Amino acid sequence: MDALALLCNLYGDGPSTLKRLRAHGVLRIEDLGARQAGDLATLLALTPAITRRFLKEASALEQRVLDSADAVNPVEQAHAPKRAGREVVRGKQAMLAAAAQLWTELDRTSPVPQTQHATESAHVQEEPVVKDGTPLAAAELDRATFEALHGIGIRTLEDLAGMDSEVVAAASGLGLSQVLFAQGLARREARAQIECTQRAAPSDAPEELVVCILQPSAPTDSRFSPSERAPAQWLSEPSGSQCEHEPAADEGAGPFA
Amino acid sequence: MRVISLVNQKGGCGKTTAAIHLAAALSLAKQRVLVVDLDPQAHASMGLSAQGESGPTIADVLCDRVTTREALRSAPCELTLLASCQRLAEFEEESARLVGPEQRLRSALEEVADDFDFALVDCPARADGVLTANALCASTSAFLVIETGAFALQGALRARALFEEVAEQQGSRFDRRVLGTMFDKRTRFARELLVALHSRFGDEMYDTVVRSSVRLREAAACGRPVFDIAPRSAAADDFHSLAAEVLGDAPVVGRELGGHVASSVARAARVVAARTSKDLPNGSVHVPN
Numbered sequence: 444m445d446a447l448a449l450l451c452n453l454y455g456d457g458p459s460t461l462k463r464l465r466a467h468g469v470l471r472i473e474d475l476g477a478r479q480a481g482d483l484a485t486l487l488a489l490t491p492a493i494t495r496r497f498l499k500e501a502s503a504l505e506q507r508v509l510d511s512a513d514a515v516n517p518v519e520q521a522h523a524p525k526r527a528g529r530e531v532v533r534g535k536q537a538m539l540a541a542a543a544q545l546w547t548e549l550d551r552t553s554p555v556p557q558t559q560h561a562t563e564s565a566h567v568q569e570e571p572v573v574k575d576g577t578p579l580a581a582a583e584l585d586r587a588t589f590e591a592l593h594g595i596g597i598r599t600l601e602d603l604a605g606m607d608s609e610v611v612a613a614a615s616g617l618g619l620s621q622v623l624f625a626q627g628l629a630r631r632e633a634r635a636q637i638e639c640t641q642r643a644a645p646s647d648a649p650e651e652l653v654v655c656i657l658q659p660s661a662p663t664d665s666r667f668s669p670s671e672r673a674p675a676q677w678l679s680e681p682s683g684s685q686c687e688h689e690p691a692a693d694e695g696a697g698p699f700a
Numbered sequence: 701m702r703v704i705s706l707v708n709q710k711g712g713c714g715k716t717t718a719a720i721h722l723a724a725a726l727s728l729a730k731q732r733v734l735v736v737d738l739d740p741q742a743h744a745s746m747g748l749s750a751q752g753e754s755g756p757t758i759a760d761v762l763c764d765r766v767t768t769r770e771a772l773r774s775a776p777c778e779l780t781l782l783a784s785c786q787r788l789a790e791f792e793e794e795s796a797r798l799v800g801p802e803q804r805l806r807s808a809l810e811e812v813a814d815d816f817d818f819a820l821v822d823c824p825a826r827a828d829g830v831l832t833a834n835a836l837c838a839s840t841s842a843f844l845v846i847e848t849g850a851f852a853l854q855g856a857l858r859a860r861a862l863f864e865e866v867a868e869q870q871g872s873r874f875d876r877r878v879l880g881t882m883f884d885k886r887t888r889f890a891r892e893l894l895v896a897l898h899s900r901f902g903d904e905m906y907d908t909v910v911r912s913s914v915r916l917r918e919a920a921a922c923g924r925p926v927f928d929i930a931p932r933s934a935a936a937d938d939f940h941s942l943a944a945e946v947l948g949d950a951p952v953v954g955r956e957l958g959g960h961v962a963s964s965v966a967r968a969a970r971v972v973a974a975r976t977s978k979d980l981p982n983g984s985v986h987v988p989n
Contacts, residue, residue: 448907449898452883453891457934458908458941507895 446472446508454500455487463487472508475501492618495587576601582632588625591615600629600636701813704820704946705835705842706879707863710855711825713847714881716743717916719822721935724777724925725943731817735775737784738805738831739824745783748775749923759788762804762834768811776924780816788831795830805834827862836866841875841949846897848883848890848909853897877949879942880909908942911935 444452450472451461467486469475475483475498484494576599579592595614597603603611604626612622704722706715716739723733736758737744745751756771761782768782775781795801809819821835836842842863846856856878864876878901884890898905913935919926926935 444898444902444905444907444909446898449895452880452907452909453885453894457911458937461907462941504895508899 446504447475449508450475450497450501450504453504454497460487472501472505476505490618491616492621577633577636579603579629581636582625582628584625584628588617588621591617592625600633603629604633701809701816702818702841703809703839704818705823705832705839705874706821706845707823707827707832707835707842707859708845708855709825709827709859709862710847710851713845713852713855714910715739715825715845716747716822717920718843718845718879718881718910719744719820720747721916721919721925721927721939722942722946723779723818723820724927725939726818726820726946727777727779728927728940729943729947731947732780732815734772734780734782734809734812734816734819736782736805736809736819736821736835738788738821738835739784740786740789740831741824742784742786742788743920744822745781745785747920747923748779748781748925750775750781750783755783757785757788758782758808759785759791761808762788762791763794768808772812776928792830801830802833802837806838809838827859828866832863833866836863836874839874841877843877843879845879845881848880848893848897850889852893853900856897857900875949876904878905880905882912883909884912906942906945908938908945910938910942913938 447464447469448461451457451464455461463486464475469478478498480491480494480498483489483498484491487494487497489497579589579598579600579602582600582603584592592603592611592615595611597606597611606626608619608622608626611617611626612619615622617625706719708715719735723735727733735744735748738758750773755773756766758771760766761768761771771782773781773783791801798804805821819838821839823832823835826832844856844860844863846852860876878897880894880897883894894909911934913926913933915926915930915933915935919929919935922929926933926939930936
């Protein structure tokens with residue numbers, strides 16, 4: 444079994460995918476790198492998003508198989524001829540160093556906007572300041588999604604949350620499910636930002652780092668809906684000085700303690 | 701005739717299912733195929749709608765009570781079956797009184813070697829018994845069937861070492877291949893395991909990995925191959941692809957080419973295939989063991 448067959452078994456439709464790829468001249472996993480995602484999507488009858496993921500997995504698997512081959516037979520690999528047109532990085536340390544270098548280069552050429560509180564970052568100064576709304580970077584989007592959204596001019600979470608999903612998907616090239624997921628994240632993050640702003644110090648106070656600690660989900664006893672037979676103390680509201688999810692000290696931990 | 705044994709000392713890893721469906725797929729590819737059920741549990745016989753106790757079986761053949769031809773039965777998908785029965789377990793005890801008990805199956809199959817292109821031997825879940833030794837002695841290829849599930853990798857390494865030891869003791873030489881079965885790509889565990897199997901057995905593994913499928917279970921319950929009940933299922937696809945690989949593995953050679961020569965032919969064919977598909981860099985030829 445070669446790496447291409449392994450890839451088709453892991454992330455494709457097994458022998459059907461393998462047969463289609465081989466019939467169209469993709470004989471090795473390395474050949475996938477030269478193919479456009481659009482061509483492959485047509486060839487494999489997949490959506491562009493799935494095809495992009497397939498290519499991403501192919502790249503990862505190729506590297507993994509190479510590393511594995513290094514571990515199995517380092518002498519044979521040392522004498523193997525280098526593949527043309529592309530530098531192959533072998534070994535974990537070398538791979539990490541190459542990744543770090545790549546990220547440094549990417550940061551230099553296409554700076555990514557940081558969160559509004561990271562004032563010391565030079566990237567924030569280079570980016571246009573987002574005055575109204577929460578920056579897109581506040582949501583935990585993956586890099587590809589962020590870049591696609593940023594590329595079509597979406598700068599704030601409010602913009603993202605308010606736009607039509609299908610329009611965003613069509614304009615950005617992302618899958619509809621990815622857009623819906625990103626919008627969900629954006630809405631959640633925007634809500635969290637608003638809550639943080641409301642709890643923050645008054646505006647005339649000196650600017651300081653606002654640390655948002657998300658409330659943990661309610662413990663089981665507070666989710667419990669007591670029946671009519673439940674003691675009255677369970678139905679009473681906790682006192683104002685305490686967190687609404689914590690029971691008062693004198694009322695115990697609830698029915699499931 | 702090429703004789704292929706499906707071996708693993710672990711039970712429930714898909715040996716019987718692979719034997720039945722690979723045989724059916726080869727038969728659909730216009731090959732004459734004999735299925736030899738060498739497992740006393742007789743699951744391959746049941747999977748091909750045969751009742752082992754109702755006629756002569758492989759147990760009778762190995763004990764020289766009937767000839768091989770007398771024990772042959774027809775089965776679905778134009779297969780021919782040498783059925784098994786529980787009495788086959790007695791052969792283990794009886795073999796102590798026989799001369800060359802591990803050569804019995806080879807002799808039995810030589811009798812019908814001209815009638816078939818392939819014989820697929822479904823081995824019991826015990827790699828060190830006399831039944832598996834019989835299968836390995838008669839084989840031109842041995843498939844180590846590995847389930848892509850828990851304990852598979854460790855079990856596979858042990859099984860491989862064990863059947864190589866058995867083969868060495870018996871003086872048999874055959875082509876060794878690895879077949880992955882019961883693969884469920886939805887689980888990360890199975891995917892990781894397949895990558896691990898690939899890194900360990902890469903050259904020996906078939907490109908086709910048989911996926912886990914409800915259709916295969918339904919087919920076993922119906923006593924028919926999956927090609928009869930769900931010919932367009934993923935399971936049917938998998939076995940068609942596997943059959944194509946087996947057919948392309950090596951030229952179909954005569955029985956006299958069995959053993960070491962067949963193994964060499966298979967290795968040579970794999971090298972040629974690898975060169976053709978540019979898997980190997982120019983000037984470096986790695987011959988799989």
